[in-house]
Amino acid sequence: MERRQVALVTGASRGIGRATVLALARAGYDVAFTARTAEEGQGVVPPRYSDRHSTGGGADLTVPGSLRTTRERVEALGARALPLRMDLLDRGGVRGAAAMLLREWGGVDLLVNNAVAHVAGNHDRLLDLDVDVAARTMEGNYLNQVVLLQALLPSMVERGGGTIVNMCSGSATTDPPAPPGEGGWGVAYSASKAAFGRLAGAVNAEYRSRGVRAFNLDPGFVVTEAGAARGGTDAVARQGFDPASEDAPGRAVVWLASSPEADRFLGRVIWTPKLVRDLDLTS
Numbered sequence: 001m002e003r004r005q006v007a008l009v010t011g012a013s014r015g016i017g018r019a020t021v022l023a024l025a026r027a028g029y030d031v032a033f034t035a036r037t038a039e040e041g042q043g044v045v046p047p048r049y050s051d052r053h054s055t056g057g058g059a060d061l062t063v064p065g066s067l068r069t070t071r072e073r074v075e076a077l078g079a080r081a082l083p084l085r086m087d088l089l090d091r092g093g094v095r096g097a098a099a100m101l102l103r104e105w106g107g108v109d110l111l112v113n114n115a116v117a118h119v120a121g122n123h124d125r126l127l128d129l130d131v132d133v134a135a136r137t138m139e140g141n142y143l144n145q146v147v148l149l150q151a152l153l154p155s156m157v158e159r160g161g162g163t164i165v166n167m168c169s170g171s172a173t174t175d176p177p178a179p180p181g182e183g184g185w186g187v188a189y190s191a192s193k194a195a196f197g198r199l200a201g202a203v204n205a206e207y208r209s210r211g212v213r214a215f216n217l218d219p220g221f222v223v224t225e226a227g228a229a230r231g232g233t234d235a236v237a238r239q240g241f242d243p244a245s246e247d248a249p250g251r252a253v254v255w256l257a258s259s260p261e262a263d264r265f266l267g268r269v270i271w272t273p274k275l276v277r278d279l280d281l282t283s
Helices: 015-026 049-055 067-076 091-105 131-158 187-196 199-210 225-230 233-238 248-258 260-265 272-279
Strands: 006-009 030-035 081-085 110-113 162-167 212-218 269-271
Touching (some): 006 015, 015 067, 015 248, 030 067, 030 091, 067 081, 091 131, 110 131, 110 248, 131 212, 162 199, 162 248, 199 212, 212 248, 212 260, 248 260, 248 272
Parallel strands (some): 006 030, 006 110, 030 081, 110 162, 162 212
């Protein structure tokens, strides 16, 4: 009997991550997935910059989604599900989640690095920025992503190859069109995503000859549950960023992992809305 392909998607209790998990389950993958939120009602994200500074409040905002809900939806599609509690800001937890996946399922064929470290203040304006916040953001969005790659890459090589898709950000290469809170983004966040954006190229330089491919996939401007809860997405839209479909990145991931033609996108940042439109990846 042919072995089913195994995928790991990080940051999958809601939004792009969960939609990607479900797309992979429909495509025949068994899917492991990570999140900080185990049960519904426990999920929180930091408030946006303008609210925190205009009201003086710093309370986290509740958002829907959980590992339990994602697991139920995967199993309803007939695929195996392996929920893993993981916070990108906890290096030991990152190693622990990878170790559990390797122990339970033996390895991974596809890794989708979708999770983002939520650090209150990482979208602060330059003179308001706490450097410790910037350091924590870099740790979660870059350094601990390296830790996860180091843990899982060997299993891909042992299996004869694999695919890595890193959900990158336009903020890594594009100057903000306005200040944070007015349609722009904070330098702590964008700098961490810029560092993260270099990982795919490093993987390809060192492991392409051993069957591992890595892609940078920009999902576009997607209004997820977390973004809607924080508000401010209308200000971003006014700067000319049209909202993209939440499930489009998942369709793009399935194609990148399965098509030999995807090699032409190595070394490039892939704009999801264009890829989905050009290839008619509508279902």
